[in-house]
Amino acid sequence: MATVELSFSALPVHVRTARLIVTAVARRSGVAETLLDEVRLAVGEACSRAVEAHALRCPDEPVRLELTGDGRRFEVSVSDSVPADEETGGLPKMAAPEDGFEHAWNDGTAELGLAVIAGLADDVEIAATPKGVQIRMSWPVAETPSP
Template sequence: MVLKKPEGDAISLKLPNLPDYLGVARLTVSGVANRLGFSFDDIEDIKLAVGEACSNAVKHAYREDNKKGVILIDCFVYPDRLEIVVSDEGKGLESVPAADQLGPLYAGREIDEVDEGGLGLYLIHTLMDEVEIRTGSGVSVAMTKYVRRDGVAGYDRTISEEEV
């Protein structure tokens, strides 16, 4: 029996839920994104989005459990995109805000009244092409970034001899 090779490769990373390891998460996805041919700016966007998702897990996931948890990072590499899932097994969200409910500032409040933080999900939605947040026993943030070569994603046109 011949097993069918999956469309993409999978890379998994399991880190302690500590701020000291956030750099490892960013470096790992940076290396994977670089191998895929992302631009420097796209790699920086991916690193920032993954860093924000991991920071949210460190800050919120296990706070009330008083136990050390883990952050799981799964990267799925396809020819045209990189899918990254950052998940934890801690306290889930009570509700998942819709993308249009996220924003850098809260309406009607002065800048000095805005709480620190709160930009993570907004940044993730802004920097990545697709984002899905799942909650239950823990939180999973699934993010997708498409490879854009020459400014166009997934465009491959061959010129026929008649057009030359």
């Protein structure tokens, strides 16, 4: 399967659409039905983290997703445009309640979201760079019986 690229405005309402698209592509790529909820939830966590990061630092920049299936693995990369911050150990500073957000990512919520992603995805890589954060997740593709 070729890579599917998706970018969306950094608005919470678009996270649901991203989850639906990723689930459909995962199913088409051969991810087992029993893993689709894990794919949907992990991608939702990663997209929500990116949306909240953008809301504070770069609201006009889109969140980007790349979906790739090579026959053995289904991989999803969620990328934001918020530069890494040395104060937070590489991940960008996130929104705080005084910025108008319901919860503060700096209070440990961001780490909890990353832990949830790590528990749901088969393999996870997080790269924080001066250009932004990329979360790559992958799941195995079910072997299809030969005809």
